[in-house]
Amino acid sequence: MFETLGSLTASPWIYAVVAVSVVLDVFLPVLPSGVLVITAAAAAAAAGAAGPVPVAVPAQVPDILALLVIATTSSVLGDMAAFRLARRGGARLDRAIARSRRLTRAQERLGTALARGGGALVVIARFAPAGRSVVSLGAGKTHRKVMEFLPWSVLAGMAWAGYSVALGYFGTQWLGATWLGTAVSVIALFAAGALAAFVIRRPLPTAAPAA
Numbered sequence: 001m002f003e004t005l006g007s008l009t010a011s012p013w014i015y016a017v018v019a020v021s022v023v024l025d026v027f028l029p030v031l032p033s034g035v036l037v038i039t040a041a042a043a044a045a046a047a048g049a050a051g052p053v054p055v056a057v058p059a060q061v062p063d064i065l066a067l068l069v070i071a072t073t074s075s076v077l078g079d080m081a082a083f084r085l086a087r088r089g090g091a092r093l094d095r096a097i098a099r100s101r102r103l104t105r106a107q108e109r110l111g112t113a114l115a116r117g118g119g120a121l122v123v124i125a126r127f128a129p130a131g132r133s134v135v136s137l138g139a140g141k142t143h144r145k146v147m148e149f150l151p152w153s154v155l156a157g158m159a160w161a162g163y164s165v166a167l168g169y170f171g172t173q174w175l176g177a178t179w180l181g182t183a184v185s186v187i188a189l190f191a192a193g194a195l196a197a198f199v200i201r202r203p204l205p206t207a208a209p210a211a
Contacts, residue, residue, distance in 0.1 A: 015070050021036050022037070022075050023074045023081070026082045027082065029132070040168065043061045044062045044067060044168075045170070068161055071157075071161035072157040079157070080153065083136050083140040083149060086139070122152035125156075126157070126160045167188050168185050
């Protein structure tokens with residue numbers, strides 16, 4: 001792993017690459033931003049990792065706190081960019097959302113959830129494949145207030161960045177600076193995404209009728 005990505009993880013450019021990837025994957029969910037954050041965190045932990053097989057470690061590795069702050073901030077910036085774009089609207093965007101059952105359903109669910117104070121849906125969706133895109137665009141399209149969406153976006157970014165960084169860092173600390181630690185961490189990230197996708201697909205509980 002370090003032979004392939006060593007030049008990038010040992011360079012300050014790793015922060016810019018992480019930031020751009022995390023911002024843009026709200027529009028391009030195929031970007032492997034989570035895997036990139038895990039890999040950078042694994043590089044940060046490599047110097048102190050104790051593994052059975054010696055692995056060449058770059059002389060310079062990313063700062064774990066800086067990585068956490070950049071991943072969180074970039075996540076929020078990307079969310080707000082999608083939110084603003086959808087809020088501003090436009091005929092082309094309206095048609096694209098109308099053609100997508102996922103986006104249409106997300107608008108309805110998100111509006112109901114935020115109205116009930118259930119913005120935790122925003123946090124959960126951050127882990128699901130394309131969930132961040134659906135929720136950010138849905139919140140903007142339904143013209144939710146910024147202060148209804150922004151605090152949950154910040155919390156979602158912190159949760160996602162913290163989880164991804166912790167996976168890469170502690171996976172390397174516990175399993176050593178080898179491909180195994182990163183592979184296990186990436187599997188754990190995908191497992192969290194699958195669980196989040198299952199949760200957000202479940203129907204919201206209906207409110208009990210007033211007596």
